[in-house]
Every structure is written in structure tokens, then in C-alpha cells.
Amino acid sequence: MVGARESYARSIRRGEWAGFSCSLKDHSRKGDVADALESSANLVRESIKTMDSFDQTQCRLLVDLVEHEAAHHGQLIRYLYGLKLPVPEGWKERYTLR
Secondary structure, eight states: HHHHHHHHHHHHTTOOOOOOOOOOOOOOOOOHHHHHHHHHHHHHHHHHHHHSOOOOOOHHHHHHHHHHHHHHHHHHHHHHHTTTOOHHHHHHHHHHHO
């Protein structure tokens, strides 16, 4: 998700797909992953805030990013169910899960 956020933010600013890259190289430290998730979310927010208007391509790129994140969220829910792990309370409420 970090790479997608960084890549889509860059592409949205450019107005065209600018390729994939990810600044997070080491996934072994929880704190580094959490920091990268937070900074990539901030990057997307700042990219959107600083634009005066969006063209059709930029809107499509933003929707693609949202769909990408939603797909990963769905995968996480399936893993929780498949591994019989507890679903976080906030997810239960938001998505009407049990």
C-alpha cells in the first residue's frame, strides 16, 4: 500500500501514470512500516490539497488508488476469517462484520 500511495500521488500530480516505486525497502520492523503507511497517506492528502482542480485522468487515478486500497482491505478481512482471527471492533462496526 505504501508503494501504491506514493506512486499514485506522484501520478496524480503529473496527470498521468508515472510508474511504480516504493520507498519502504525493509518490511521487518513494525515501526518503519507504520511510519511509511502514515507518511504515504500524508503524501496523498498533500497531493490532493495542493491541486486547484482535477482533470479526468487525475480523477481516474484517485479512484484507482481508492479501489486498490479497498481490495487490500478486503483481502485482510478474508485472511482474518480464514485464519479464524478476531476482527477488529472498528471493522465490525464499519463493515457490519461478525
